Amino acid sequence: MTYHDVWEMTLDTALRGRVAAAAATEHEAGSELDEADPEAWAFRHRYDMAAAPGWADAWASAQANGNPTPGADAGVITDAMILSQAQAVIAANPPA
Secondary structure, eight states: OOHHHHHHHHHOHHHHHHHHHHHHHHHHTTOOOSSSSHHHHHHHTHHHHHTSTTHHHHHHHHHHTTOSOTTTOTTTSOHHHHHHHHHHHHHHSOOO
16 A cells, blocks of 8 residues: 555546445435535545545555556445445534
8 A cells, every 4th residue: 555546546536436426325315414515525535535444455456457447446446445434434524
């Protein structure tokens, strides 16, 4: 894991879209987001998400194995990983 891997994940639009989808799903299930728009939420919390334990290692492994689109690959950063971290970030950042 490197800080470069974390930073690179924050720039990946496919991964950010998947994070926004998780935030939207959580919002629809009753969670209150600190940003009204799930895409704005995903951008605001991009480092909170990308720095989650295991994410950078999974990302680096995928890249080392030649995966050209790790952010779009649900086998790299799984939906379960995204949901778990999104729930933690939502809980830690209640609306003002």
